[in-house]
Amino acid sequence: MRRTLALGSLLLVATVGVPALMPANAQSYQQFNRWCYGEATADQTIQGCDAVIRWARETPRDTGTAFYNRGLALAAKGQLDRAIDDYGQAIRLRPDLSDAYNNRGIAWRLKGDETRALEDFDQALRLRPDDVDALYNRGLALTGLRQYDRAIAEFNAALRLQPDDLDAIASRGAAWQRKGEVERALQDYDQVLRARPGNVIALAGRCATRAIVGRLPAAFAAALADCNEALRLKPGDLPALEARGFVQLRLNRPDAAIADFDLVLKAAPEAANALYGRGIARRRTGDPASGDADIAAAKAIQADIADEFARQGVGGS
Numbered sequence: 001m002r003r004t005l006a007l008g009s010l011l012l013v014a015t016v017g018v019p020a021l022m023p024a025n026a027q028s029y030q031q032f033n034r035w036c037y038g039e040a041t042a043d044q045t046i047q048g049c050d051a052v053i054r055w056a057r058e059t060p061r062d063t064g065t066a067f068y069n070r071g072l073a074l075a076a077k078g079q080l081d082r083a084i085d086d087y088g089q090a091i092r093l094r095p096d097l098s099d100a101y102n103n104r105g106i107a108w109r110l111k112g113d114e115t116r117a118l119e120d121f122d123q124a125l126r127l128r129p130d131d132v133d134a135l136y137n138r139g140l141a142l143t144g145l146r147q148y149d150r151a152i153a154e155f156n157a158a159l160r161l162q163p164d165d166l167d168a169i170a171s172r173g174a175a176w177q178r179k180g181e182v183e184r185a186l187q188d189y190d191q192v193l194r195a196r197p198g199n200v201i202a203l204a205g206r207c208a209t210r211a212i213v214g215r216l217p218a219a220f221a222a223a224l225a226d227c228n229e230a231l232r233l234k235p236g237d238l239p240a241l242e243a244r245g246f247v248q249l250r251l252n253r254p255d256a257a258i259a260d261f262d263l264v265l266k267a268a269p270e271a272a273n274a275l276y277g278r279g280i281a282r283r284r285t286g287d288p289a290s291g292d293a294d295i296a297a298a299k300a301i302q303a304d305i306a307d308e309f310a311r312q313g314v315g316g317s
Contacts, residue, residue, distance in 0.1 A: 029055065036066050045073035064093030068100050071107075080107045098127035102134045105141065112270050114144040132162045139171060148179040166192045170201035174239075177209050180311060185209045200237055203230035208243035211250050212312045223247045238264050238271070245277050249314050254281035272301040276309060 034040070035048025049070035052058055058066065071086030087104035090097055105120030121138035124131060139154035155172035158165055173188030186209055192202035203226045210223035224247055230240035245260035261278035264271050279294030298305050309315070 029057070036069055037062075042073040042076045046070055046077075049073070060093045064090045064097065064100075067093065068097060068103075071100070072103060075103065075107055075110075080111055083107050084111075096127060098124040098131060098134070101127070102131065102137060105134075105137055109137070109141060109144065112268065114141045117141045118145065130161055132158050132165065132168075135161070136165070136168050136171065139168070139175070143171070143175045143178060146178070148175045151175040152179075166196050166199055167201055170199055170205060173202065173209075174205045177205060177212070182209050182213050186213075198229075198233050200230045200234045200240065203227070203233075204237060204240035204243050207240065208246055211243070211247040214250065220247060220251055236263070236267075238267055242271065242274050242277075245274065245281075246312070246314070249277055249280060252284070254284040257281040258285070270301055272298045272305055275301070276305045277314075280309070280314060 029051065032048040032051035035044040036052045037048075040048060049066040052066040053063060053070070056063070067086045068090035071083040071090060074080075074086060075083035084104055084107050087100045087107065090100040091104075094100065101120045101124035105117040105124065108114075108117035108120060118138065118141040121134050121141055124134040125138065128134065135154050135158040139151045139158065142148075142151035142154060152172055152175050155168045155175065158168045159172075162168070169188050170192045173185045173192070176182070176188060177185035186206065189202045189206035189209065192199045193206065196202075207223045207226035207230065210219055210226065214220050214223060224244065227240050227244035227247060230237055231244070234240070241260045242264050245257045245264070248254070248257035248260065258278055258281045261274040261281065264274040265278065268274070275294045276298035279291040279296075279298060282288075282291035282294060284291075295306075302308075
């Protein structure tokens with residue numbers, strides 16, 4: 001997922017006429033303004049935009065920008081519900097701000113709501129049809145909704161505008177993989193990794209794909225190497241952890257699989273693949289009750305997940 005950057009105000013305010021209620025020993029309103037609209041840490045941006053919004057000295061358009069920038073900072077700190085609220089306020093004040101729709105869509109995706117995310121990416125693209133980031137993000141949402149042909153079309157549209165967009169190629173590979181066309185997936189992953197060996201999306205995707213097609217120990221070793229490299233470059237990456245858990249299932253290492261799936265589910269409790277994979281692993285460790293509970297929860301999220309795992313070489317026991 002790709003966010004857009006914070007926006008500057010149309011006009012930096014001066015310190016003349018600062019409200020009397022401002023503490024004399026605090027940073028000036030001008031400093032808060034700079035934190036809100038300029039380069040600052042997430043905490044400074046939140047503090048600065050709090051002041052700008054509270055003192056209501058800006059135009060509605062610049063106040064909308066303040067809500068948007070605070071939303072970005074809140075999202076960076078993992079406060080997604082508050083970020084979504086701020087993006088909504090930004091949209092109310094600046095209905096033409098496509099970036100607010102794009103970033104709210106990202107927040108919805110992080111919360112697991114691909115449908116609402118797709119609605120926001122659609123609106124971002126109605127406002128700015130050539131927004132490569134929104135095309136890319138819409139492709140991710142469509143992949144999450146298992147509309148793989150549409151997702152591939154979105155990634156292709158992004159690539160027509162920006163042919164060297166390696167993340168789009170890697171994410172197209174993930175859509176090919178989920179669609180069952182593993183050779184096309186591997187072609188995309190390999191293309192990306194030739195150009196950028198450290199691309200985490202491609203490493204995690206190739207890890208999972210190699211595990212799907214693997215028959216010999218060397219194939220699984222190569223898959224694990226990809227996942228481990230992805231996690232070295234980006235510790236805690238959820239797709240890489242999920243892919244490594246899948247590899248461990250293929251290798252019949254249920255305890256190692258559970259460890260990886262636990263990490264995924266701590267961050268994303270409704271990740272159906274991780275739930276189902278952990279359920280299988282728990283069954284294999286002699287804990288059928290917990291395994292059955294995980295599998296039932298996964299099926300409630302994705303009814304045909306057992307068939308998907310079976311196609312990838314992992315049965316339900």
